[in-house]
Amino acid sequence: MAAGTAARWRLDPDHATRRFYDLIWPHRADVLRLALFLCRDRFAAEDLAQEALFKAFRAIDRFEGPDAKRWLLTILRNAWTDRMRSRAGRSDVSVGELEHEPPARSPRSDDHEGWTHPQELLEAFSDQQIIDALHELPDEIRWTLLLVDVQGVSTQEAAQVLEVPPGTVKSRAHRGRAMLHELLLPVARQRRMLSGNAMGGPNAEPEAL
C-alpha cells in the first residue's frame, strides 16, 4: 500500500472507522465463535474477541485486502498466542512448545466398535460435547481443526494464518480428526451411544453459545 494512502487514512479517522465497519465488522460473529471454542470461559472469549477487533481497528490502515476474514483470524490467532505466552510467563516461546502435541495413537482394533455409521453417531453428540472434546486437543491441532473444518478456511489460507506449510496443516487436520474420535469414543461408550442410545439426534436444534 502506498505510504501516502496509509498516511491519508491515519489522518482521516472517519475513513478508518468506515473501513473497519465495512470490512471487519461483518466477521465479528466468526471471531467470537472461534474465541468461544478456544476459551472455556465465555467472558474470556468475549474479551479475546474484543481485543482482536480493537487490534484490527488500530491496524486497519495496514490491511491491503482482499480477504478481511483471514486477516482478522490472523489477528485473533496472534492475540491468542500472546495470551498463551503471557500465561506461560515467557515471551520467546512458540505456541507449539507450550503444548505438547501427542502423536495420534494407533487405533485399537475395538476403536471402531459400533461406529458403522460414524456420521450418524457424531450427529448424536451435542455441540457442547464436541466443544469439550476440542478443548482437550493441543492448541495447534485445535486451531487447525477450527480453521479448516469449523470455519471452512482452505488449507492454503489456514497455513497463512498459522504460519506453517500447507502440508503441516493437512497432517495436523488428519491427526486432529483422529484424536477427536479417540476423545469422543469413551463418551459414546459411557452414554451407550454405540449401541444406538444416541443423545439428541441429527436434527437437534443447535444451542446458542
Added chain:
Amino acid sequence: MSDEDQDLLATAVSARLARLGNMPVDTSRVDKMVRQQIPQPPKQRRVWFARPVRAVAASLLLMSAIAAAIVLSTSGGPALADSAQMAQVYQDIVSGRVAVMQVDSIEAANRMLNSQSPGAPSLPRVPESHVMACCMKSVHNKKMACVLLKNEGVPVTLAVASASDMKMPTSPVVTRKGVDYRVQRVGELSMVMTERDGKWLCLIGQLPAERLMDVAAQVQF
C-alpha cells in the same frame, strides 16, 4: 481399522465440526463494547438523485473526451511527421516490409496510386533518378504518396503530401537558392524536408544531405 474406514471417520468428524461453524452466537455484549470504543460514523446523507446525475455527467464527459480525441486525430491541423516515423517509412519500403507496387516511371506510379487511392498527392518527376516502386502511406491519418528511387545507385525515398496537411519539424533550416530545407539525421540516414508548389516533400536516403537537397531542387511538378 482400514484406511477406508479411517477416511470415512475423518470425513464424518470434519462434517460434524463444520456444523459448529453455523452455531448462532450472541454478539450483543461484544458489539456494545466495541461500539462504545469505536463509534460508528454517521452514514453520509446522499441526495437520492446525486448518483444518477453523477453517472450521467461522467458518461457525458467520457463521450466528449472520446469525440474530441477522434476529431483531433482525424481532422485536426497539420500532422507532424517526425524523423523517427519517416525513417521507419524508409526502412519499410526499402526492406519490402510493406506492400509496394513495382513501377518504372513517375507517370506509372501516379496512375497506380490514383487507382488505389483516388485524390492521392501526385508525385513529381525526378530527373537523374531511376523509379523503382511506389506506395501510399499515412502519418496521423494524412496521406503521403511515396516513391522509391535510385539515385547514383543508392535507394532514396520521396514522400509527397499536401503542404497544408503536414507540419515542418523544428530542425535546422538550410536555405539554398531561396528555398528552405529542414535537415535531419537518423542514424546513417539523411532526411530533407521542404515545400514546393503547395506540396510537402521529404527525401530520405544514405546520402549526404546536400545531395538530397540537390535531388529536391530538381523535382518538377
